[in-house]
Amino acid sequence: AATATTLKGQPLDRPALDSMLRRRMFYTPSFEIYGGVAGLYDYGPPGCSLQANIVDVWRKHFVLEEDMLEVDCSVLTPHEVLKTSGHVDKFADWMCKDPKNGEIIRADHFVEEILENRLKGDKEARGQKIEEKEEDPKKKKRKAKGTLEAVKLDDAVVKEYEETLARIDNYNGEELGELIKKYDLKNPATGVQPSPPVAFNLMFQTAIGPSSNLPGYLRPETAQGQFLNFSKLLEFNQGQMPFASASIGRSYRNEISPRAGLLRVREFLMAEIEHFVDPQGGKKHPRFTEVKDVELVLLNRETQLAGQTKVEKVSIGQAVANGTVDNETLGYFLARIHLFLQKIGVDQSKIRFRQHMANEMAHYAADCWDAELFTSYGWVECVGCADRSAYDLSVHAKRTGAPLIVREHRPKPLVVEEWQVDLNKKKFGPHFKKDGKTVEAAVEATTQEQRETLAKDLGEKGSITLEVAGVGDGKVEIPKDLITIEKRTRVEHVREYTPNVIEPSFGIGRILYALMEHNFWTRASEGGDEARGVLSFPPTVAPTKVLIVPLSSNEKFRPICYKLSQKLRKVGISSRIDDSSATIGKRYSRNDELGTPLGITVDFQTVQDSTITLRDRDSTKQVRADEDKIIAAIQSVANGSKQWKDIEAELPIFEGQEVEIATR
Amino acid sequence: AATATTLKGQPLDRPALDSMLRRRMFYTPSFEIYGGVAGLYDYGPPGCSLQANIVDVWRKHFVLEEDMLEVDCSVLTPHEVLKTSGHVDKFADWMCKDPKNGEIIRADHFVEEILENRLKGDKEARGQKIEEKEEDPKKKKRKAKGTLEAVKLDDAVVKEYEETLARIDNYNGEELGELIKKYDLKNPATGVQPSPPVAFNLMFQTAIGPSSNLPGYLRPETAQGQFLNFSKLLEFNQGQMPFASASIGRSYRNEISPRAGLLRVREFLMAEIEHFVDPQGGKKHPRFTEVKDVELVLLNRETQLAGQTKVEKVSIGQAVANGTVDNETLGYFLARIHLFLQKIGVDQSKIRFRQHMANEMAHYAADCWDAELFTSYGWVECVGCADRSAYDLSVHAKRTGAPLIVREHRPKPLVVEEWQVDLNKKKFGPHFKKDGKTVEAAVEATTQEQRETLAKDLGEKGSITLEVAGVGDGKVEIPKDLITIEKRTRVEHVREYTPNVIEPSFGIGRILYALMEHNFWTRASEGGDEARGVLSFPPTVAPTKVLIVPLSSNEKFRPICYKLSQKLRKVGISSRIDDSSATIGKRYSRNDELGTPLGITVDFQTVQDSTITLRDRDSTKQVRADEDKIIAAIQSVANGSKQWKDIEAELPIFEGQEVEIATR
Incomplete structure (x- = not known):
């Protein structure tokens, strides 16, 4: 792990930067005179203006440049919507409890911190220089996560720890629990192992209306509002595909134990794009050629699963061509994200795109790449770019019956030759009486192959015999005056499909914080007294x-x-x-x-x-x-x-x- | 009550406008494919853009023009903050329940609707033309609030009803309950009187953190975040007074039964200014002369209490001079609000400023004027301009001990001649033993007048006698070796005071809706077929x-x-x-x-x-x-x-x- 530096390559003194940012009111803990609430921050005038300028560039770079349809949806969301989207069941982190002092601990962070500490202790024992990793001042105030002990580890153990850490985002709750047992990880504050991890849903719950009978949540992402409006947006776009909607607004996640300042907060500004694309034809993008030469630093899934963190710098054209990035549309947005970050002044040497591992992906994602920015807290996920496939539109359509689909006029009608079945309803009902519906369903369920055979039987024998479970002895005979089976031609003028979604999702607060670190440096005064801080923001985003x-x-x-x-x-x-x-x-x-x-x-x-x-x-x-x-x-x-x-x-x-x- | 008209004076066909606004996706009910949730709406692309443009003009007109300090604070707010501010106890509406069908009813709206209906029935019985008041289509869908019955009322009753309606915002829960009994108001859906009104708190509640031990609310206004940051903002402003902070963001109110479309919603965008001013010197404003000739239509408190709605059109200079508007700073903002509304295209003939009646004012307000805009729903409060005095800063300072005050260097030091008391602590304690503290407090509590007399006694008698309840027989003698009382000169270089707050508070969604009504009209097509809708927004705010x-x-x-x-x-x-x-x-x-x-x-x-x-x-x-x-x-x-x-x-x-x- 490298050490964070300032814009001029000086080692970054985070406490000095932090104190400057607070003194100049870029941000301040919310409700500070009441002791504050973890994970909640206010922006003062310069932070507020910096945020507005970043959002302004974002809107021009994405919404205006690509004629996206911007919407502004409700934060309050009824239970049923988020139940359908899967958030009620799956939007959770793994939480442990210390049985001795009741402390609540986020399991993955706990494993990560203790293993990292042991590796540091090992280095010290081996007489190696420990890379200074700046500590969050808050963390210190709480309780130190274990005093560093200089204990040498076996080489094999070091390797195992390192590989575990490279895969840390890939473990589920059970696996994290096993790691805690296997490595005997104890809470330094109490000296005991925490309880096995349980899922903790990250959504804030509330009740809508006076009778408290409508449970709801604060949205954990802006995406759902965009999905639910899909049909109206398509109509607004005069039926033309592909198109993108976009939304800038707050979302909420009830983090288990937020630290790391502005990076892990409970209330944050998101800017999200939902790009709707036809899944047929390889998800090409008409403007991909405009960005194909943009070079990105990529850390792919296989590398991480091998317990490594080696990156490669390639043009996005090449990455799509060789399959590292799945398709052009995903690749187009990765490049556009990179260009956006460049435009607002993010340090080019501190960006990488990391692919999610399987267990790490959100429940809706088919593939996902994060734009990570390097800060004094390490690599921080600032933009996610997920392929949500047809997941969301499908589940909402199924639940509500709303046609969240595209109906596309076929330029050339599709001609289908197929076996069709007609029943003589007048006679069919009276013939089968109470079993009518069941037999009819069995007829409708026959495949094309079966129908071909049945048509032959009908011509030859004057009747067909079908297996229908639960009716008579399980075999039913249908005489030919009740049924016709013929090969006919059907012409389809319209194609219906559920679009896939590529979703670039920006955490504005994290980008803003990384931007402050990347543009900070200190200048010695000529008089020779203390170094003075400078924030060299590009003029476009400067407050x-x-x-x-x-x-x-x-x-x-x-x-x-x-x-x-x-x-x-x-x-x-x-x-x-x-x-x-x-x-x-x-x-x-x-x-x-x-x-x-x-x-x-x-x-x-x-x-x-x-x-x-x-x-x-x-x-x-x-x-x-x-x-x-x-x-x-x-x-x-x-x-x-x-x-x-x-x-x-x-x-x-x-x-x-x-x-x-x-x-x- | 007048009838709402379009920009060209045509009678406003609200259902036609509404259907156009939805068809063009200015707005749409949130979660509509799930059946929707009352009081929650999404803005589609044109609504979203219109909103952004209104906010942009607002920011230029207020924040930039007057160098206000814009901040962006958390929506999630811990219980203690809103307990102190008074919202936990007092931010409520009066709610009744129908004992028969369990329907929950907002008491003031219930009284208003039924009395208005009776007055209409009276007019019909008298053969007068009933002014068409457009009905909310949603209201119709629910259940009609009583079919109109043509019943003639006594002249005295008509007058009484009209006066009651003019004062409707001034009644508390008990009074509303009395009106329901007195006029025998029954829920038309069931034919029974609803239960007596009880207070229903309008804040959405949630729990912050994994252990659910920190109850919190979604903020009902953006103001509190600004107040809590007062000391930091003053420092950011280099100690200079007066100054204003500003904030644009969402707030939340759990309305009892929201109707009236975009006008009464549970989640809404607010833009609020907190102008901090020295309470001494009559709250003058340095730029008041720039606006003194702006003419406003005013409806003052006295007129309303007399059961009338007569307005007067006066220059703000005159209104402040004759005391209708309390002070220059309040007057300055009323004029600036008027100019803002004009700039974005609000119809000048559909604005009035209405002063709040005593019981109607929020618990924190010392005076308040609403900018009301006329729409097909009647006069709608769109901007409030309240004088919150020192209420908020004082209660938070008292609760937390934070010095939410201004310390001002006096240009000329204040010289105070006063009687001061010194105790000989070494002897005082041993002399009074367990009663020491009580006696000391009694000494400190003496007034300047008492001290003058006591000083004389001490010189003449060698001791003083004080009444101290609970010590001995209630009279305590203090000999002169324990106490000194002298007239001395104290020089005060610094003046400390808690600023007063003038708060212009804008409901952006309501302004946006009124703007759409005010700029709508229909044009006959030359071909003569149906009339076509036009929204004549000024170019600055057009989507x-x-x-x-x-x-x-x-x-x-x-x-x-x-x-x-x-x-x-x-x-x-x-x-x-x-x-x-x-x-x-x-x-x-x-x-x-x-x-x-x-x-x-x-x-x-x-x-x-x-x-x-x-x-x-x-x-x-x-x-x-x-x-x-x-x-x-x-x-x-x-x-x-x-x-x-x-x-x-x-x-x-x-x-x-x-x-x-x-x-x-």
């Missing part, structure tokens, strides 16, 4: 685009700043004036921490000649020009058409102030 | 800005349409290509129903000279020009800088096609 700072509290600066902010707002650029009494250097530092890419200084020269300086967050370099030129430069950087180096090449460099800034 | 239609399925048109849509996307304009096989007229009709303001036709001339026609939804007029000019025209209409009449004046009118369109 605020421009900081406006007056040089001092001189009253001449205020109207200029205000006018500038109005002008920027008019061209759609968010800015913030900082006219606090802190030094310019401190104010810029604060905004480097907030990830604001550009800064304007208004000084005495501005009052005289209307020129202003523009500062780049990442290089701290400045240019100076008149207002219109600076605003044009800001626009081009904010919309991504230019980069700072272009601005430096176009406008005069300004060096007066930065010295002053850096030394304060 | 899609441009429809692109190729004249026919000729293959030369497709790449031109695609290129146009790419170009529009690049300048940030959403478009949709309709290349279905329907006639151009039908395709335009469909898009009039979707509220798309502009349409482009690509025809054979386009292939030759790259000119395209642009059609206006409202007038159906067309212009023709080259692509660049048309795109510029679209941009200016979409961003609101020009109107269609400007485009008509600038570009050549095109008349060829519309004839064909209108007659098909």
